[in-house]
Amino acid sequence: MELMQAIQTRRSIRQYQDNATVTADQVKELIAAALQAPTWKNSQTGRYYVILDPAKMKEIVTECLPEFNANNCTNAKALIVTAFETKRSGFTREGVAENELGDEWGAYDLGLQNENLILRARDMSLDTLIMGIRDGEKLREKLSIPESQRVVSVISVGVRASDPEMPKRKAVDDVAKFF
Numbered sequence: 001m002e003l004m005q006a007i008q009t010r011r012s013i014r015q016y017q018d019n020a021t022v023t024a025d026q027v028k029e030l031i032a033a034a035l036q037a038p039t040w041k042n043s044q045t046g047r048y049y050v051i052l053d054p055a056k057m058k059e060i061v062t063e064c065l066p067e068f069n070a071n072n073c074t075n076a077k078a079l080i081v082t083a084f085e086t087k088r089s090g091f092t093r094e095g096v097a098e099n100e101l102g103d104e105w106g107a108y109d110l111g112l113q114n115e116n117l118i119l120r121a122r123d124m125s126l127d128t129l130i131m132g133i134r135d136g137e138k139l140r141e142k143l144s145i146p147e148s149q150r151v152v153s154v155i156s157v158g159v160r161a162s163d164p165e166m167p168k169r170k171a172v173d174d175v176a177k178f179f
């Protein structure tokens with residue numbers, strides 16, 4: 001699929017086809033694409049926790065997501081919980097923040113990786129939903145995510161059940177200033 005086609009046809013999908021499958025090898029391809037993204041000093045601090053087992057998925061969906069996001073996972077075949085190692089991206093070797101953003105650079109890097117991941121999914125005819133409204137501490141506990149990592153999002157993966165409309169976008173002139 002052409003890059004612009006993937007960018008334009010990607011949508012947040014909140015209902016997936018029940019009869020579709022998502023394999024571990026496919027998820028590995030998504031994460032491999034994520035790892036191609038640029039990161040601060042190539043620090044690659046993004047971490048991925050993949051849930052494919054239906055019983056574990058049910059547990060995570062019901063216990064770590066609010067009801068509306070649990071409903072948004074209808075027929076999802078995989079969940080990818082994203083996190084990043086703190087105090088590396090944006091920091092010197094000695095652990096001193098390079099500037100005022102500190103660990104926000106880790107979130108920035110993870111976001112770049114996650115965009116690669118969701119566009120690669122689209123490229124493979126898979127669909128995704130990034131969920132930022134989730135219980136980070138419950139996810140940490142259930143997936144044994146170490147304290148050195150910040151838990152960020154839950155990304156559901158499946159095959160779209162229908163084609164949603166694109167939510168309206170701002171115009172370039174509304175967001176960019178040229179000098």
Ligand SMILES: Cc1cc2nc3c(=O)[nH]c(=O)nc-3n(C[C@H](O)[C@H](O)[C@H](O)COP(=O)(O)O)c2cc1C
Pocket residue numbers: 010011012013014069072129130131132133134166167
């Ligand atoms: C960081 C982030 C967090 C989000 N969290 C949620 C969420 O918790 N639940 C949800 O239904 N959608 C969530 N979304 C999806 C956005 O609502 C969606 O991307 C936006 O409305 C634009 O629609 P589109 O992705 O189809 O272009 C999130 C998206 C991002 C990037």
